[in-house]
Amino acid sequence: MRQNSERRTALTDAAVAVLARDGARGLTYRAVDIEADVPPGTTSNYFRNRDQLLGAAGERVHERLSAPAEVMANPRAEAPSEPRLRELLGALADRLTADRTVYLALLELRLEATRRPDLARALTRTVREGFDLSVEFHESAGLPGGRDAVLMLYLALTGLTVERLTLPGAFADISDSDVVDMLVEHTFRR
Template sequence: MPSRQEQLLDAAITVLGSQGIRQLTHRAVDAAAGLPAGSASNYFRTRDALVNAIIERFAERERASWEALAGMVTPRTPEELAEVLAAYVRRAVGPDRVVTIARYGIFLEAALRPESREQLTASAREIRRWGAEWLRSVGAPDPGQACELLLDQMDGLILHNLAYPDLVVDLEARLTAAVRGVFDVCGAD
């Protein structure tokens, strides 16, 4: 069971992903968490402290999600990898839409707050390490480079699907083509 502080931060992520950064206030977080007024400000005295704590909590949650996925799935072919990536994208823009929108909001905040980047960078490195292992298991010639290219492609697909979903069609075909293209590019050296 999450601690009260984690409850508040998870509620803050929900506020950020459903209402935007401008609506992220201590009062909104208290309401979203179903806790008494003043609860968030007891833990996070300033809005900056709240935002920094959200970034840290988000990085923890993202690492845990990828650890769980990496532990459950081991694709053996480029097609299986594309299926896993497509399932991840569908979940990110479907059931996890609010969290995904919060993720992009957090990225923008980190771009404006250099002191907040360290936690996100550490999380990104772990995700890239797991992704490179997956790509190694399906025979990618340069798993590290392939992982970076595929994660960039996925971020683009997710962002486009959030912004204008009617233009994103046949996700599996696009990701299969991306996986094959990455293998070609990374093997061309």
């Protein structure tokens, strides 16, 4: 297996794009080679099988959706407050929808995980680790509500993201900032 990390990342990003555009059934070595604009057979040199490619795409999606390292490194950058939570949630909502390809690929991976136990285990582990990091950040930042608040915020924002990316007209009369305001108000009024 090849080890060029830049090429591997480019292939994984191409796999994310293919997943978002064509779904999991459209994810083939050939489709990734074409998307990445590399010679035929390149993807198969980096990923032994489809499961490895799907797993790498899942890891890459979560990397691309993660908060910037400088934010995670300093949870106490500002005092805990409603405006601080509003800022953090707004930035998260923006990250989730800024590049629709990434989140649509994640949705495709989740659907494929219902048919692939190994992928389900890998995604479950990744999602849970991300959630636990979010709880740790939330508590370290001194924000209210603890684990329960983070769970409710996570579920609300992932649901909002699915709506925005799949049926944007369903709740077009409610802005993302309105939703964030409602979440912050509920979190601070508990």
